[in-house]
Amino acid sequence: MTDVTPPDSTPLRTGTLSWLFPRRSALAAAFLVPLVVVLAVVAVTASSTGMSLPQTVSGLLRTGDPGSIMIVWDLRLPRVFAGLMVGAALGVSGCLTQTLAGNRLATPDLVGVNEGATAAVVASAAGSATGMVGDWWLGPLGAVAAAALVVLCAGGAGAAGYRLLVVGIGVSTFIGAVGDLVMSRQNDNTAGGVFLWAVGSLNGRDWSVGGPLLVALLFLLPLSLAAGHRLQLLRFDDDMAASLGVDLRRVRAAALALAVALAGLAVGVGGPIAFVALAAPILAQRLAGPTRVPVTGSALTGAALITAADALARVVAPVELPVGVVTSVLGGPFLLWVLFRSHRTTEKA
Template identity: 80%
Template sequence: MSAHRTTGAPAPRAGIALPDTTVLRTGTLSWLFPRRGALAATLLVPLLAALIALSVTASSTGMSPSQTLGGLLGTGDAGTVMVVRDFRLPRVLVGLMVGAALGISGCLTQTLAGNRLATPDLIGVNEGATAAVVAAAAGSTTGMVGDWWLGPVGAVAAAAVVVLCAGGAGSAGYRVLVVGIGVSTTLGAVSDLLMSRENDNTAGGVFLWAVGSLSGRDWSAGTPLLIALLVLVPLALAAGHRLQLLRFDDDMAAALGVDLRRVRGVALALAVALAGVAVGVGGPLAFVGLAAPVLAQRMAGPTRVPVVCSALTGAALVVAADALGRVIAPVELPVGVVTSVLGGPFLLWVLFRADRPARKD
């Protein structure tokens, strides 16, 4: 099987491979190995490891790195071991998985719609998950939010409404974006109305989750999220490979043997499921699904759908934002507040770059 090009970038001349690709052959089979994307992922892994170490250490309680290491290894006193192993480490790992899920979800939705603004938090998916969890907490006297699986249920319902109103998950990404903004606004208003009718205890607990918070997340929250990622991420990698062909027009992709309806439907379902489980566990973290794929695309290059780099970038953003929220102020800031503050300028940067005229070679 000869190597062929599967991206929307300008076609290389005959006999010349893509500059960031190595052709690996085994017998009659060949595989295009993305050198630039692999290098970017390789560099992101140690960066993510360093951020995890810093996040486990970061605290407003004044615990030193040596005490943190002792608690992690179990050589410290009982209190330190409990704080590090039962509170900090699970929280950091849950944040890592939430960020990875949001990063992949944003990558798939941006590629599907052909628009960098078409992310889970702008097309109604996050708000659908939020509305489901908030509605389940209505009437509670404990201030606790509902089960994590309510997030995927609400996300699926919101995505179904958006797709139906937009006339399908076709190539007209602007319609999905516009309809999604309308659905997101409506569901956000419903969530606010539900919280306004609750007592202070319930509304306060739900509001903390609704802005995006990893506080109190432990292994019981991380285990179902890990299982979901083990199932969804390999499927997302396969879908990302097929989505590369959608960068051609529909006729060309169909001529190459792509079932457009199936590929778009599967990719959208995976994006919704990933965003739903992430929001169900960590709340609707703003701008992660927007920023992670954009940064990943710049690192991996324009010729690929950067699923792996988006996951690593999203994980790094959430872990870093959570650590920053614990040390930047006397009172801990929810991670969603930090991502919102940082995401606003990033959104402006994306818009300004979109308006900049393309450079002619």
């Protein structure tokens, strides 16, 4: 009898029940979890204000002066926590989008998430004299509205991945142009405030943002794991997947809805931070192997990327940089690397 067990898995059996334990994915997670913890510690201690490491530790232990305690507990910890949540959401959203589209370069912003969220924030800040953007939850609402428009124009959420992406590019371009037109008529304070958010920034994020985001992730991540399990079958052609009992329209609709919800939450909190949703799934796939949809690995990789980039943004320049600037600078070479590897793989094939 031929053994059909995947080479990276170990079958575990209990009575009539059996489960394939993903060895390689588990090893990848065992590597990524400590990495995320280390990066979070580095991000908490990274300082743009000249605060020393002993002062940071005393502030963390609440044994230092009131200023140190306030900086660590009210500014740095909630910011790092929000960055972890944003990175995990972007990583999983990118993983679902790339698997759904069958393209490693597909990201949630191609279905209008970034532009929809930005349009909602622009609308909330329009006419403001202070330049303050609206509440963070306006971003997810705008993202969902834009994605719904894309789905409507594409003929339904169960449409083929490439069709959604092509329509998404057109709708995103239109919404982005309208947003730019509105911003061009605003005062300098409003334009500057929205621009900082639109680049991607975690500055000023507190516990009131991280708490709701954590609750949302605790609800959406298990659903994403279930969707990722079904999406593995979409790597075959549609006829093969349907013969295996997969409801293609329902699976695609559910995966798209989860990707939009996760990306909308991330963009609402941190702005449209570039390249994380692209890079995290690709790196996670390299660690976990090609036989699985790396939902967990993408979440951990995304959290690590955002945390590292935010820490670097605070120390790499004389003034603090938005995290989106760092990810954009690092993301360009990464995109070239992906394209170069894809070209070499095609030539070998």
